[in-house]
Amino acid sequence: MQNNDMTGKAAAVTVFICILFGANPVAIKFCLAGVGAFTAAGIRFTIAACAIFIWARYKKIPLTLTHKQLGQVLILSAIFVVQLSCFYNGMGKTTASHGALISNVLPFMVLILAHFFIPGDTISFKKGIGITLGFVGVLSLFFDEQDLAGEIQKGDFIVLMAVFLWSSSAIYVKRIISEYNVIQITLYPMLFGIPFFFIGGFLWDDQMIRLINPTIIKAILYQAIVTASFGFVAWNTLLQKFGATALHSFIFIMPLTGVLLGILLLGEIFTPHLAAAIVCIVAGVIIVNFKREKKPVPVV
Template identity: 75%
Template sequence: MQNNDDLTVKATALTIFICILFGANPVAIKFSLTGLGAFTAVGIRFTIAAVVIFIWARVKNIPLKLTQKQLGQMVILAAIFVVQFSCFYIGLGKTTASHGALIANVLPFIVLVMAHFFIPGDSISLKKGLGITLGFIGVMFLFFDEQDMTGDLKKGDLIILAAVFMWSSSVIFVKRIISKYNVVQITIFPMIFGIPFFFLGGFLWDDQMIRMINPTIIKAMLYQSIVTASFGFIAWNSLLQKFGATALHSFIFIMPLAGVLFGVLLLRETITTHLVTSIIFIVSGVIIVNLRRKKHPVSVH
């Protein structure tokens, strides 16, 4: 693995591009929800993604077989996965893509707090504490945003925040067990185990599983399934294996910025003072948390 200073121009460009793609995902979800129920949309997304990743794993000869213990762990991870994405899609159906993108990017802050208590040796430093504080202040500004007076937006924000808490729990759980898996196993099996429950949820709770299908909805579903859940995963983990998390995480502040930008441009969402303030706090927090002091070589006399 190369270090942070070895990130090439090509790798840097690819990392920025992937962050933009991930940031735009809430906008694609909003488009898909115009014609699909929330549970149905997430079920279709991960059905396509699981098929694409499975084919890629076969081509690359990546082993997928699980032990009995791993199977039990994947069932737990799948249960979290189902609740997490169900909440995320339901929440986005009630709030804006801009709010969804910003709240989703509170994930690293919640993970840091949880890791402090559940991952030995992973404590919160002063720098991390400052970043976490800024991030949560940014979220608080979203809840005082007055662009929707009905309260449905705030309800959607709360549901997405619940999804991010579940997502953070998943990250902590994965950190504890990841050494026993390859990255494809840890990604594809929660999808495979979760898909039947998404469609069951769609049958039971979506007002209509499929209200309409048009080219926009099809493109939005392919974007979520192939561009982010499949290509995004493969490209991100390939970079992660080569350059490490430190190099890549230096760019994740791009995700909330991209989410808000695409929400405004493609969905005509309103830019409010609260939204701008939230962006400033959350992006600043992400940058501070991921700021690394450059190590200077020790001179030998």
């Protein structure tokens, strides 16, 4: 299915999921106040994998993989582990607002990769303008006054690397997802990734768990149940039906949610560079996905 096949109901669900995902960087910031980056990812996906597995058993959804599928899932799992490791470590250094905005470069990276790896999905002049605006918006973040210490800028680069891996994963999933059910493509990267997250926590987190309080517990549960369980399954279901380009046209909702919640809940500063990034990125997404309706040709 192509972009114009998305129904109003599917669009509304996509908007809701994007709002949930947009709040995730804020939840991660709360979580990282007491839990190491790798450990936080391990705990999150352990809970999420258990929830998804229980749901699959309840619904009697088949989980068995063929030999070919196992090889594909292992590739996807490797990308997943590196992507989430980068994202959590980057979020530990940057702000929730920056993390949310940089995440929105995803649709532009998806377009670029789709141009090379998905037949017929080429970059037009209009898409090129949108992509340029999106990257200009992200670039403006690296000149934000908050970056003077250098730590935030380092975190921004790491999050940007995570987003590139996320876009690579989205293209790869789109190429293989017809051979899977949604639960398989969501559950197995988590299962294979969990041991590596905890090993990373043991080796590289300063302290795996420094502090546990109700706020940190709620932040972990939000990431695990709301986004990693419900969110991932719903997202992959929509991806399977409507395609990467149609789905990622709604990504601009995530940074708007993330910036707003970062300011309201974390007291982050709304700077001119942040405003410029929002304008450029949102404008880029709108330009990329705007389609002029064709007027019907009158029948003579």
